[in-house]
Amino acid sequence: MREFKKLTPYREALSILLNDLTEIADVEEVSLDDALGRVLAEDVVSPIDSPPFDRAAVDGYGLRAEDTFQAREYSPVKIKVIDEIAAGEESRAKVEPGTAVKLLTGAKIPEGANAVLMQEMAERKGNIIRVLRPVAPGQNVAMKGEDVRKGEVVLRKGQILRPQDLAILKSLGFRTVRVKRKPRVGIIITGSELIEEFDEEALMHGRIIDSNSVMLKGLVKQYFGEPRFYGVLPDDEKKIGEVIRKAREENDLVLVTGGSAFGDMDFAHRFVNLLFHGTTIKPGRPIGYGERTFVMSGYPAAVFTQFHLYVKHALAKLVGARDYEVKVRAKLTERVPSQLGRYEFVKVRYENGTAKPIRKKGSGIISALVESNGYIVVPEDSEGYLEGESVEVVLY
Amino acid sequence: MREFKKLTPYREALSILLNDLTEIADVEEVSLDDALGRVLAEDVVSPIDSPPFDRAAVDGYGLRAEDTFQAREYSPVKIKVIDEIAAGEESRAKVEPGTAVKLLTGAKIPEGANAVLMQEMAERKGNIIRVLRPVAPGQNVAMKGEDVRKGEVVLRKGQILRPQDLAILKSLGFRTVRVKRKPRVGIIITGSELIEEFDEEALMHGRIIDSNSVMLKGLVKQYFGEPRFYGVLPDDEKKIGEVIRKAREENDLVLVTGGSAFGDMDFAHRFVNLLFHGTTIKPGRPIGYGERTFVMSGYPAAVFTQFHLYVKHALAKLVGARDYEVKVRAKLTERVPSQLGRYEFVKVRYENGTAKPIRKKGSGIISALVESNGYIVVPEDSEGYLEGESVEVVLY
Structure with missing residues (x-):
């Protein structure tokens, strides 16, 4: 058996791989409902302050904090309620000394007011409230821009979008988001010993059911990609060569399993100018890579390892993903x-x-x-x- | 403001919730390619031994270990190669003392052999190999049933299917898998202050863009469910009641945001016989639940908390999911x-x-x-x- 003359150290092979790949330039604009799990193509800057104005953080009374400084339980301060608003509405009243406006959470603080007295801290009779305790200036007020400031980067390029990321985009007025196109990944399974369906007779005589295809399709989906399956091919040098060439034209990345070692039937590496072949990883040593094509093992546990140690990082590079592990x-x-x-x-x-x-x-x-x-x-x-x-x- | 007379402790409310819900009985049989992330409906038992027979774990020579016991580098043992097979084939030769069969990894160990000599440990000339070191009985042999035994439970009910789970199912001969139907989750957003699209003028006057809908849709998808959106409703008691009733008929679970507190405009809880209302959680205290319906806050951070502390576990209960956190x-x-x-x-x-x-x-x-x-x-x-x-x- 021919063997690898020299195994490339894991990290060296990884940097050869990552240096060889270029981030996909294609960007898709998708609705927020379709963006879960997609990878953000660019930084998102907030077009607005959030909140857009000082607003009530609780249900209560917008007033001048100064008016309450003398309030005690045994000596309440009386204040007159001059306006009352519903959710989403705005009071046009001006709060003068000794007056207040009743607000719901989220309402704009009316002119003249600088604090909100919590509803349960006031005793109300008609349009008069009795304030039992003092309120500090700014108390129960959510300040303009407190959550997000206009011009602030709220999400960074490469973020894998989660439900809460979609929520912030929506709350800042976005209806769509620009994400990277999913990398297209061709999957080619080789090996004359492989069968695609259960056949007890064939299994008892040494055939093996291919399980790499379904595993790789799942892994590619898990890591931002769109798998495209080119079938299970017998050990036919000409055919394998043709399919690899076709898959390379049609995809950003190609995964070929089987044929990465040097057995007589291991053809795949002959069709790829490999930048490395054979690395120090265990299991999965015979992995090769070149021309956007991985030549991988035939054994599922080796394929799984090769995917996590190399292919996953290649996919992340193609879309510029951060925090994917x-x-x-x-x-x-x-x-x-x-x-x-x-x-x-x-x-x-x-x-x-x-x-x-x-x-x-x-x-x-x-x-x-x-x-x-x-x-x-x-x-x-x-x-x-x-x-x-x-x-x-x-x-x- | 009316307030909660008594807050139900978190865990008490959680067990009321989980006791009230019944696991969905509906099962779907889906192809392995469509099963990623779905929840297994029943234990999967292997119908076969894997490997189905003793097989070679490396490329090499199947032989009788006893024949090699005297082998030394300075005094090699000569053995005659009587057969040679390709991948997926089986040798019908019988290994007698002094003979061997050349095997590829995965091949059935021929009759009479009990070990495999690694290819690189033998020097071959014509049909004679020179063995330089002894091999132990069983060496480089993957024993029948060593990976999975016939009748063994390979995946347990409630497993959230990962790529490697699909691979084992495929390798054992399955083409489909029985998973739980996704819970259908109706989402109703209430609040007259809410707008669905960016409108700077409206925002500056106190309106708020709804972001709970997109967040909840994403969270429901993340936790096994199928979200169905019933729109953003104004604070119209009759309308809210109608939509809640309709959503409850059409879904396994209903999430209503807004209207969980006791403000004058908080209607939602009037349409649900609540088993609890107001729990010790912070934020998100005013959550209520009854009749497969959650009455939730209107504030995104409270909704997010209520989802993780309650709704997520409800969804897991509906599908019987394990290890979802x-x-x-x-x-x-x-x-x-x-x-x-x-x-x-x-x-x-x-x-x-x-x-x-x-x-x-x-x-x-x-x-x-x-x-x-x-x-x-x-x-x-x-x-x-x-x-x-x-x-x-x-x-x-």
Whole structure:
């Protein structure tokens, strides 16, 4: 068997990859209802102050704080209510000494007033309220621009839009938002041993059901992309070459599984000018990349690792996404030994501050992927971690 | 102002809510490609062993381990290769003492063999290999059922399906999966002060752009539901009553914002037999629930809190979802004081093991929702946390 002469260190390969890719320029303007999970294409600057004026933060009485300074429970101050407004309305009354306007939360503070007395702090009879305690200037007033100031950046380019981000956009008057076009990702599965449907007879004679296609489609969707499936191809050099060329023309990125090693039937890498081939990651070492094309393993656990260590970051680069990984700190429930020289991907089950390594041998093992909910890495220069050691877990 | 006579403690209200709701019985059978993020309706039991037979875990030679026990680099053992197979094929040869079959990874171990010698550990000339080191019985063999055993539960009811879950289903021969129907959630926004589009003039006179609708639609989608929007309604008692009745007939759950307090214009709670109204949560105290209907605040930050503390759990109950919250432990970067008797929802920015409280006064404040990426809670019997204290953060 030919082998990799030299494995490219994980981080070196990653920077070769990221340097080779260019952020997608295409921007789509979508309605806020369709923007959940999309990636913001540019900074959003607020066109207005929010609130647009000083407003009542509670239901109560807009008045001059000075008028209440002498108020005590045993010696209330009497103030005259000169106007009363409904939600969304505005009082045109001017608050003079000794007067107040009844306001609902959110209402504009009327001219002359500088504070709001909470409704339950006043005793009202007819149009007179008795104030029992003093109110400070500015009390219960939401100041103009207190939430967001005009011209302030409220959301930054690369934000993956969440429900609350859509809410702030809406509240500032936006009806649409400019997001990056989703990267189109061609998926090609190769291997004559693969079948697409359950066939017990075929399985008992060594065939394997392809599961990489459905997994990669899901992963691509999870990380901002639009998957496009080119089928499961037999080990036919000519056919594989044709489909790779076609997929490359039609997509921003192409993922080819199978054919990344140097077996006699591993063709895929022959159609790509690879910038690296074979890196220090474990599992998944035989990964190759060049010309916007990943040549990946055939084994699901290796493909999963290659996706998280390389493809995910490539997709994030294409759309300029920020904060696309959830990283938490956890204490290891047991020792994780690792081989020097390998950048090891160790699946873990994260729960309540602890990480339990889920290690099963064999890169075909899918059950470990299912049991785990995140991973830790052990870099090339480390022999692993001790039980109880604090590690960084990336959740998935 | 009328006020709540008694606030129901947070957890008591939550159990009233969850006891009142019944898990949706409807199940949909969807293709694996459409199942990402859906909630599994029942346990999935493997119909097969995986691998279905003992198979090669590496490319190499299937042989009898015993034949290699004497092998040394200075005194190699010679073994005759009697068959050679391609991917997905099966050798019918019987491995007798002194013979081997060349196998690719994944191939069935031929009769008579009990180990696989890695290809690079053998020197081959014609049909003879020279074995330089001994191989142990079982070495480089993936045993039948080692990944998944026939009859084993591979995924449990309530699992939110991830790409790797779809992969295991596919690999075990499934083409479809039974998931819960998405809960249909009617969303009704009330408030005469609300406008749906930007109008500077109207804003300057006290109107407010509704942002709860887009936020709630997003939150409902995030937590397994299908949002159905019934519009922004003015404070018209008759109209609000009609729409609530209609929405309740057409949905599993109804969310009404505005009208949960006791202002003169707060009608919504009159149309619902509430099981609780007013709980100890802060912000968002005036929440009410009954007859599959939530009567919620009008202020976005209060609505967001009410959603996370109540509605999210209601949706999870409706579909029987497990593990729908990501909880991490973090050290507080500063003190969080809290009022006794309140179940306080404190937004935080979680980063690298620390949680920074994002506190801005005012329940209308959306910018704090945008800055934060999770929350902590301070229960009723606590006065808060100290700087540096370890707390549980729920990420969003």
